[in-house]
Amino acid sequence: MSAKDCGNHGHKRRKICRRICAGILIFNFILLVTVLIVWAILQPRKPTFILQDATVYAFNISTPNLLTSTFQVTLYSRNPNDKIGIYYDKLDVYATYRNQQITLPTVIQPTYQGHKDINIWSPYIYGVAVPVAPYNSVLLQQDQANGAVLLIIKVDGRVRWKVGTFITGRYHLYVRCQAYINFGARANGIVVENNGIKYQLVTRCSVSV
Numbered sequence: 001m002s003a004k005d006c007g008n009h010g011h012k013r014r015k016i017c018r019r020i021c022a023g024i025l026i027f028n029f030i031l032l033v034t035v036l037i038v039w040a041i042l043q044p045r046k047p048t049f050i051l052q053d054a055t056v057y058a059f060n061i062s063t064p065n066l067l068t069s070t071f072q073v074t075l076y077s078r079n080p081n082d083k084i085g086i087y088y089d090k091l092d093v094y095a096t097y098r099n100q101q102i103t104l105p106t107v108i109q110p111t112y113q114g115h116k117d118i119n120i121w122s123p124y125i126y127g128v129a130v131p132v133a134p135y136n137s138v139l140l141q142q143d144q145a146n147g148a149v150l151l152i153i154k155v156d157g158r159v160r161w162k163v164g165t166f167i168t169g170r171y172h173l174y175v176r177c178q179a180y181i182n183f184g185a186r187a188n189g190i191v192v193e194n195n196g197i198k199y200q201l202v203t204r205c206s207v208s209v
Contacts, residue, residue: 044081044084044161045080045081046080046207046208046209047077047078047079047080047086047113047159047173047207048076048077048078048080048204048207049075049076049077049155049175049177049204049205049207050075050076050077050177050202050203050204050205051073051074051075051076051153051177051178051179051201051202051203051205052074052075052076052120052200052201052202053073053074053198053199053200053201053202054071054072054073054074054151054153054179054181054198054199054201055071055072055073055192055196055197055198055199056069056070056071056181056183056189056196056197056199057070057071057072057194057195057196058070058126059149059181059183061132061137061140061141061144062129065131065132065133065134065137066129066130066131066132067102067127067129067130067132067137067140068127068128068129068130069095069102069103069126069127069130070124070125070126071095071103071124071125071126072122072123072124072125072196073093073122073123073125073153073179074120074121074122075093075120075121075122075123075153075155075177076118076119076120077113077118077119077120077121078116078117078118078119079113079114079115079116079117079118080116081115081116082115082116083115083163084115084161084162084163085112085113085114085115085161085162085163086112086113086159086160086161086162087110087111087112087113087159087160087161087162087167088108088110088111088112088113088119088157088158088159088173089110089157089158089159089160089170090107090110090157090158091107091108091121091155091156091157091173092105092106092107092108092155092156092157093105093106093107093108093121093123093125093153093154093155094106094125094153094154095125095127095151095152095153095154095179096151096152096154097132097136097140097149097150097151097152098136098139098140100132100133100136102127102130102132102151103125103126103127103130104125104126104127105125105156106123106124106125108121108123108155108157112162125153144183147182147183148180148181148182148183149180149181149183150178150179150180150181151178151179151180151181152176152177152178152179153176153177153178153179153205154174154175154176154177155173155174155175155177155205156172156173156174156175157172157173158170158171158172158173159171159173159209171209172209173207173208173209174207174208174209175205175206175207175208176205176206177203177205177206178203178205179199179201179203180201180203181199182199
């Protein structure tokens with residue numbers, strides 16, 4: 001075979017490769033545009049979260065700056081979409097005080113939320129002898145002395161959207177719920193078993209995806 005024939009074969013192979021690459025790029029572009037159009041038509045909305053109540057079983061700070069706490073919270077979640085389902089692949093629930101995590105994360109089992117469906121979770125969250133930053137410890141004791149403590153109940157997780165048979169990749173879910181606990185007046189809560197005090201909150205949470 002002559003050098004000229006080898007050159008022609010090499011040129012043909014490069015031409016075929018270029019055509020294959022161009023075809024793949026065009027297919028991916030069409031697929032992306034189709035997904036974006038469908039997404040725009042469906043107009044997906046974030047799930048709604050509401051912190052309905054919080055039951056306090058323990059909330060004690062001891063020297064040196066150690067906090068022991070036990071809560072049970074009730075979280076209401078609703079899928080507002082007509083044609084989009086939501087897979088909750090992983091949800092971790094925990095409490096924070098002034099941006100410091102004060103409980104261990106509690107895992108909510110994976111679940112699927114259909115169109116317009118509602119889920120209600122009541123996880124326990126707790127922390128035993130959790131070190132608290134000195135400045136937070138002082139502020140926490142002051143808040144308790146004043147009779148009220150503002151906690152943030154957080155839900156961090158991953159979700160996927162389901163449209164027909166199409167399922168998206170995972171997206172991060174961030175939920176933040178304010179829990180204003182009035183420790184100064186037990187009358188503001190309901191006494192439950194094991195000497196717990198349940199506080200009705202019904203607080204709408206902020207949701208980011």
